[in-house]
Amino acid sequence: MVPLNYYLLLSAVLFVIGAAGVLIRRDLIVILMSVELMLNAVNLTFIAFARSLGSMDGQVIVFFVMTVAAAEAVVGLAIIISVFRHHRTLDPRQMQLLKW
Amino acid sequence: MTGPMIFFSILAGLSIAFSLLVVFQRNVVHSAMALVATLFLIAVLFLTLDAAMVGILQILVYAGAIMVLFLFVIMLLNPGVLEARGIAWWLLGSIAALLLLFELASLLVDSRGLIPGQAPAGASFGSPEMLAQSLFNDFVLPFEIASVLLLVAMIGAVVLAKREP
Numbered sequence A: 001m002v003p004l005n006y007y008l009l010l011s012a013v014l015f016v017i018g019a020a021g022v023l024i025r026r027d028l029i030v031i032l033m034s035v036e037l038m039l040n041a042v043n044l045t046f047i048a049f050a051r052s053l054g055s056m057d058g059q060v061i062v063f064f065v066m067t068v069a070a071a072e073a074v075v076g077l078a079i080i081i082s083v084f085r086h087h088r089t090l091d092p093r094q095m096q097l098l099k100w
Numbered sequence B: 001m002t003g004p005m006i007f008f009s010i011l012a013g014l015s016i017a018f019s020l021l022v023v024f025q026r027n028v029v030h031s032a033m034a035l036v037a038t039l040f041l042i043a044v045l046f047l048t049l050d051a052a053m054v055g056i057l058q059i060l061v062y063a064g065a066i067m068v069l070f071l072f073v074i075m076l077l078n079p080g081v082l083e084a085r086g087i088a089w090w091l092l093g094s095i096a097a098l099l100l101l102f103e104l105a106s107l108l109v110d111s112r113g114l115i116p117g118q119a120p121a122g123a124s125f126g127s128p129e130m131l132a133q134s135l136f137n138d139f140v141l142p143f144e145i146a147s148v149l150l151l152v153a154m155i156g157a158v159v160l161a162k163r164e165p
Helices: A004-024 A028-053 A057-087 B003-023 B028-048 B052-077 B087-114 B128-137 B140-161
Strands: none
Touching (some): A004 B003, A004 B028, A004 B087, A028 A057, A028 B003, A028 B028, A028 B052, A057 B052, A057 B128, B003 B028, B028 B052, B128 B140
């Protein structure tokens, strides 16, 4: 069997790559995709712990995380579409209406 | 190295490579395809952890439905221009992310003694029956709230993306 630590480390690496995407990309769609990547890294941790502890609770939580991720993607993409209609760009630097 | 270990290493290397492609690539459609590959590999990792049902749901819901939605929006908006590559900014962001990785990794190495070993999993662990029993016995209220959440998200998406008269 592969030790739990390896899964946790892989999940940490994937989470950090997603966080790097949120930090460095200047495209709203890619930022949203990086958030999905981070959510999946967390899901991997949940599943690894569920297997390690022999409990189904972790898998049920992953089920709910998927639901929330679907809702988040739908609403996020709708916001991106309506923002694109106003600004004609996907660059978050151009969206500074609230900036003082 | 044993068989499962080699399999895990291949999966881990591929998923890290594809997720790096998601982030460090300028074409949005290519990023989306790399994300599909990453999600698929994570689903296979779920299968190696006796989570068959969740792995299949991952392929159906994530790699299927959500990524198709992303591709639809990319093609609807058709951004066209590639994002400019700001080397200094990318370097700064990567360094910040690496710091986060070192923090997480040192934490995981330190807490090695606290993590319990592998419990023996039953034959039906991760099957639809087990998942459904846990879902409809212990998690009925969150399940109902999730359905309301999906309804709210659906209405919200329609209202937000509706063309103003």
